[in-house]
Each structure stands twice: as structure tokens, then as C-alpha cells.
Amino acid sequence: MNPATSRRLLFGVGGLCLALGLLLVARTFWSSGSSLTTSAIDDMSALASDAEVINEPVTDDAALATDDDFPAIEDSAIRDPDARTEPRTGTITVLDTIPHDTGAFTQGFELDGDRLYESTGLIGQSTLRELDPETGAVLRSILVDDVFAEGLTIVDGEAIQLTWTEGIAYRYDVETFELLETHTYDTQGWGLCDDGDVLRMSDGTPTLQTRDIDTFELLETVEVTFNGALVERINELECVNGSVWANIWQTPLIVEIDPETGVVATVLNGDDLRPESTVDDSGAVLNGIAHDAATDTWLLTGKRWPIVYRVTIE
């Protein structure tokens, strides 16, 4: 072997080793990153696998009357998240069902007093609508042109509706659905809820954003974690008593998040709620969470689900 051939061989072997080394490092990083987020959802699923859904609708209207009918919730850890030190599972109890428009690709769901609002997605089908919370009937609906609408919240007589990738939030007069103004943002838009002084927003990542109610300015962010692992795909949100409740996209899980620390405190398993008629529709996932403050009950539904459940969570 002449010296030139020897040098070429040396460089060749060296280059191969370097490439293999880089591949190994990249694979290690990829594996650890992947397992970090995947394991969070796997771990939550394992925790929630035995969580109970009591799905025998209660038809007695008196059961929906007052907080006094649900003393267990009054005393439960849901009202005192600070008292908890580790995630717990919660129980969903179905009280009643109402019909839901199976054409609605539900992206946002919120009660404002006794009025129920929904945002639906898909390009060409996105809407802002008001539903009758007793019958599920669509009372009003406007088409939102040429965008993929996402999360929705109601603040002081105004509806704020996100878009998925367009970076635009629409602000409407809730009485007339007249567009008042638009805001822009740099991330994707998934879920939105009104947390009193601020808005909470999800963008499909583990990041939970806090935004100014009036200007929509990004104020701060926190990473959502479950037992220290990041939780991806934080989706539809509901702000209740200082906690942020969120469903995890493409899973039946609903989690309660401390918005100051990002820590998941409660995991609910809504697997048994999925209507039989939707099991072959991979897009028909749980995606609507609306809390009824008057009765401390919740309305839960999913994209293209034929049913809205009224439930208690304990």
C-alpha cells in the first residue's frame, strides 16, 4: 500500500467512525427526548387505567340543582390543589346527556353563565356558535372564513377564538358575533381559557402560555410536567378555581394543571365516554371541556361526537 492509499484509507475509516459516533449521539438524544414525552403520556395512561367512569346517566333534575348535592366535591382535593403532593386519578360520573351536532369538529367549548359556546375547526367549516345547553340545539352559528378555528373563551361579553396555524385570534361581540378586532401570535393556537385576570393558552407543545386579557400580549410560559416528564399535546382548556384543565390530544385523558408550576395534579380517563359510533373515526377524539360554575358540573364532548355528557368530577 502506497502512502497516499494508506492516508485515504485512514481518512475513510476515521470518517466512518466519526459518522457512527455522531449517529450514536444523535440517537441517544432522540431516544431520551422521545421517551421523555412519550413516557409522560404512557405514565399518565397507566395511572388512569383504573380510573373510574360511572356512566349511568342520572335523570333526576334535582341532582343538578346545587352544590349541596355534591358534598364530596366540596371537600375533595379538587378544591384544594395545594394540599396535594403527587398526581391522583379522578372519577367522572355521568349525570345526563344531550345531543351534539356530529358535523361539529369541536375545538373550543365554554359556558358563560347558562349560555354554551363552541368553536369548530377545519378549513371551510370553522364556526363560532352558541348552543342550547339543555337540548344541544345550535342557536346561532357564523362561518369563520378560510382559517382552521381552534380554542375559544368568553371574557366580559366578548368571545376570543384562536386559529391553528394562522397566528390570528379573533375577538367578537358575544351578543352579535360581530368581529371587533384581531390579535396576532407567533405559535400555533390550540386551547384557550379565561383564568380571571389572565388568559391561558396551549399551542400543542408542553408549553402553557399566559396572555393579557385585553392586549393578548404573551406574559409568561410554563412547561407542563407529569412526575417531572414533559406532557405534549396540551389541547382544549378550561380554567376552574385557579386550575387549568386540559385534554391531551388523541388520548382520552384530561389533566388538571397548576398554571404557576405546570405540574399535573389530577389525571382523568374519559375512555369510556367515547361514543360507539365514533370508534372508526380517528379524528373523533375527546376535545370539549366546559365547566358549569352554577352546579359545579361539567359538559364534555368530542369532535363529531353525537353526545355531550354532563358529568361530575371527583
Ligand SMILES: [Ca+2]
Ligand atoms: Ca373549554
